[in-house]
Amino acid sequence: xxxxxxVDVVTKKSQKEWFKxxxxxxxxxxxxxxxxxxxxxxxxxxxxxxWFSLSKPxxxxxxxxxxxxxxxxxxxxxxxxxxxxxxxxxAELILFCEDENR
Amino acid sequence: MVKNLGQMKIQQTAFxxxxxxxxxxxxxxxxxxxxxxxxxxxxxDLEENNAMLLVTKLANSPEFSCGEAFGSKRDNxxxxxxxxxxxxxxxSKYRGFWGVADIKIRKIYPADNSACxxxxxxxxxxxxxxSNSTIGTYDSTFVALxxxxxxNNDYYDKCELARLMVSYQNKQ
Numbered sequence: 001x002x003x004x005x006x007v008d009v010v011t012k013k014s015q016k017e018w019f020k021x022x023x024x025x026x027x028x029x030x031x032x033x034x035x036x037x038x039x040x041x042x043x044x045x046x047x048x049x050x051w052f053s054l055s056k057p058x059x060x061x062x063x064x065x066x067x068x069x070x071x072x073x074x075x076x077x078x079x080x081x082x083x084x085x086x087x088x089x090x091a092e093l094i095l096f097c098e099d100e101n102r
Numbered sequence: 103m104v105k106n107l108g109q110m111k112i113q114q115t116a117f118x119x120x121x122x123x124x125x126x127x128x129x130x131x132x133x134x135x136x137x138x139x140x141x142x143x144x145x146x147d148l149e150e151n152n153a154m155l156l157v158t159k160l161a162n163s164p165e166f167s168c169g170e171a172f173g174s175k176r177d178n179x180x181x182x183x184x185x186x187x188x189x190x191x192x193x194s195k196y197r198g199f200w201g202v203a204d205i206k207i208r209k210i211y212p213a214d215n216s217a218c219x220x221x222x223x224x225x226x227x228x229x230x231x232x233s234n235s236t237i238g239t240y241d242s243t244f245v246a247l248x249x250x251x252x253x254n255n256d257y258y259d260k261c262e263l264a265r266l267m268v269s270y271q272n273k274q
Contacts, residue, residue: 073263
């Protein structure tokens with residue numbers, strides 16, 4: 001009988017200790033989650049900042065302009081070929097060749 | 103014991119708040135430092151952008167464009183005779199007008215590297231309109247460099263391929 005009482009006391013003590021351990025573990029987990037959240041927020045802020053600072057203005061329109069300007073200038077180039085009206089420029093020469101090939 | 107635990111908690115919160123404030127202050131300082139170190143590059147980028155925008159419009163501006171001197175109105179056509187007259191006037195009447203360090207027109211086909219003067223024109227390849235000794239970076243656009251050429255007691259329109267180059271000063 002006395003032996004059974006002793007066993008009961010031991011199990012109650014171990015239960016209390018287990019509960020204490022669980023509580024402290026939960027508290028630690030809660031703090032870690034908070035810390036993780038802070039790190040995540042800071043990381044997001046840094047990523048947004050990096051994205052803004054690294055994104056360059058688009059130069060596509062200006063590069064397109066360079067191609068367009070080359071084509072316009074090239075078509076105005078005066079060639080060595082001439083007809084009855086005088087020297088032909090590149091655009092006229094292309095049209096002339098097209099007419100000849102028909 | 104309970105009172106001590108409460109104090110401990112308050113202390114912990116206070117330390118955490120101080121640490122967070124310090125952390126955010128450091129992050130802010132890092133960002134500010136990065137931004138300010140980038141200012142000079144930003145100024146150069148701005149100048150580059152201005153030069154690019156200018157070069158796209160310059161060829162069609164009244165000071166450079168052919169107008170209707172070569173038949174119909176043409177895009178990206180520069181009147182070489184007009185530019186040679188402008189070259190003489192530019193230092194007195196157009197100082198700082200375009201706000202760039204250097205403007206030149208370089209013939210690319212047929213290629214020629216000799217500088218144009220009143221004597222060598224039109225047998226030359228580079229018309230220096232605004233020349234600056236400082237080193238800058240160029241932005242350019244293709245243009246047709248046209249002039250009236252004499253042939254057998256007559257004149258015809260001669261257009262060659264050239265690059266209109268605008269230079270801006272590097273701030274770095």
